[in-house]
Amino acid sequence: xxxxxxxxxxxxxxNLSNIPAKQYxxxxxxxxxxxxxxxxxxxxxxxxxxxxxxxxxxCTRPTFIDPDDRQYPGKPFGQSVDGIPEQSLRDLxxxxxxxxxxxxxxxxxxxCRKILMHIAVEKGAAxxxxxxxxxxxxxxxxxxxxxxxGWVDHIRTKANEANHEITVMxxxxxxxxxxxxxxxxxxxxxxxxxxxxxxxxxx
Ligand SMILES: [Zn+2]
Numbered sequence: 001x002x003x004x005x006x007x008x009x010x011x012x013x014x015n016l017s018n019i020p021a022k023q024y025x026x027x028x029x030x031x032x033x034x035x036x037x038x039x040x041x042x043x044x045x046x047x048x049x050x051x052x053x054x055x056x057x058x059c060t061r062p063t064f065i066d067p068d069d070r071q072y073p074g075k076p077f078g079q080s081v082d083g084i085p086e087q088s089l090r091d092l093x094x095x096x097x098x099x100x101x102x103x104x105x106x107x108x109x110x111x112c113r114k115i116l117m118h119i120a121v122e123k124g125a126a127x128x129x130x131x132x133x134x135x136x137x138x139x140x141x142x143x144x145x146x147x148x149x150g151w152v153d154h155i156r157t158k159a160n161e162a163n164h165e166i167t168v169m170x171x172x173x174x175x176x177x178x179x180x181x182x183x184x185x186x187x188x189x190x191x192x193x194x195x196x197x198x199x200x201x202x203x
Contacts (some may be wrong), residue, residue, distance in 0.1 A: 083193025
């Protein structure tokens with residue numbers, strides 16, 4: 001997500017307390033942390049600690065853990081991908097991952113479709129075509145690894161279901177398309193960028 005508040009900017013929270021440590025994956029910086037600084041609140045009925053706000057010791061951003069041990073903001077789905085050259089594409093992928101933690105599955109699917117269409121056009125597909133045509137274009141031009149080509153049929157079935165009607169996507173639908181999108185982004189951007197770094201001598 002783009003923000004005018006850069007992730008490198010640290011926050012010096014005032015009046016922090018020591019609280020029992022809790023391990024979680026910080027949704028801001030992606031680190032697995034177990035901070036023991038923040039604040040806790042008690043249940044007014046029995047005065048027992050019931051919920052806490054933890055401050056990540058890596059990035060200093062706050063995370064709320066509710067009485068049912070749920071985390072807000074939740075951790076994004078899947079893994080981040082390095083080497084994506086365009087900021088707008090990076091933002092869209094972040095958005096697709098973040099909407100999962102808010103259970104917005106249809107929104108995540110729509111973000112992934114937009115990402116796949118964008119990549120296909122960048123790789124020579126004609127703009128303004130059907131979503132499935134873009135996936136087929138990526139497959140026919142060997143951007144989809146041979147053992148992953150079964151995905152194309154699966155996505156075709158799903159795309160047909162969603163044609164001409166408003167279809168609310170399930171968590172499984174969203175997880176599948178997001179995993180596929182992540183794989184493709186890694187193949188197309190992250191791995192080539194990583195090897196380029198290795199074979200390019202430092203200036
Ligand atoms: Zn953090």
